[in-house]
Amino acid sequence: MILVPTRELALQTSAIVKEIGKHMGVECMVSTGGTSLKDDIMRLYNTVHILVGTPGRIMDLANKGVADLSQCSTVIMDEADKLLSPEFQPLLEQLVNHTAPGRQICLFSATFPVTVKSFKDKYIDNPYEINLMDELTLKGVSQFYAFVEERQKVHCLNTLFSKLDINQSIIFCNSVNRVELLAKKVTELGFSCFYIHAKMNQAHRNRVFHEFRNGATRHLVCSDLFTRGIDIQTVNVVINFDFPKNSETYLHRIGRSGRFGHLGLAINMITYEDRFNLYRIEQELGTEIRPIPPVIDRNLYCK
Known part of the structure; x- marks a missing residue:
């Protein structure tokens, strides 16, 4: 069982x-x-x-x-x-x-x-x-943050889409309402996008999951429903549109990229209110989340 x-x-x-x-x-x-x-x-x-x-x-x-x-x-x-x-x-x-x-x-x-x-x-x-934590958890995932105001987040996301070499991406929000609103915004920007969260009926969730897994769309906006154990090798970028509240959630989210030995990229949008949480999560996980550079070397997340 x-x-x-x-x-x-x-x-x-x-x-x-x-x-x-x-x-x-x-x-x-x-x-x-x-x-x-x-x-x-x-x-x-x-x-x-x-x-x-x-x-x-x-x-x-x-x-x-x-x-x-x-x-x-x-x-x-x-x-x-x-x-x-x-x-x-x-x-x-x-x-x-x-x-x-x-x-x-x-x-x-x-x-x-x-x-x-x-x-x-x-x-x-x-x-x-x-215990494989030290070996596997963050291996192969490059982590960056961008300080933004809440009202600038969608513009920041649009910039990331245009500058990054994204195979498939998963974008995390902290609530169901924000998932649906952001998915609508991404579609309005002209990008292919699905969304998934726990309040959707099961048949719809299954369809979205299988279609995204099969490459029907490049971007998936989701809640933390999608943080655990979902292995889609083609996902090379994870974006925390909303920064998580704790290190456990952060760890599971960024683990959606860099699967099966592939490289991955995690981008975190940080508001003024998130700044102490960012430091705390770095300390708890013993990792470094660096400021986002003007250009991210594609060799860090494309293999």
Whole structure:
């Protein structure tokens, strides 16, 4: 069983599992909220070796007696820090208690908060810990900031679009309303653009995700729904139109570029109110976010 916090990540993970397992006779099923529960129940009458999904939907299937987790010997939790947030943790503990005694539990996370440690101490005996943070988290991503007034942000974005060699970009805002407003502005500027956020219906989100992944548009404006685990190798630029409030969110956002050994570029628009937050995030992550130069060497983010 592979547990993930978002529907988009579930779809991506199941696609990878199916690709890896296609010559091994492995049957994988993905199940998330926002899709037909009846269809999922019918599919579980067939052989399923690997179940990928969000905690709420898999709990529904277990409670209805159609997903027998007592035979589940391996539980993988991707984005474990998010899965063990107050929103999900009670469900996670119920699901783990449904699985086989002696099951193997694997936790994957870019950050390691107290909640992950507490869960590890409670459910995992003598675990192995593999720490790749220093090697991978910021490797290959060049980070810059531009001081701007709020009213100048759209103009700044337009300038970046004209000067940067963008393959695909993801642009982050701090609210759903700002996502939709900015996407409209980007379209008005004449650039191809989609947007995605958690308040959209699932079918629409799936369509946007797949079309962006397939290169139907160059720019995607989004909320923090899209920060975790989404791997699109063609994204080489991430722009924080709104600077995040904490280092964890910053880390997950800029990690959308520079995937799979590719180079990436992170541009942060910083207002007067953001200046102390910028310094704090630099200190917490042990990284340097430099002032944006007049010209950014394309060799820093194009490979």
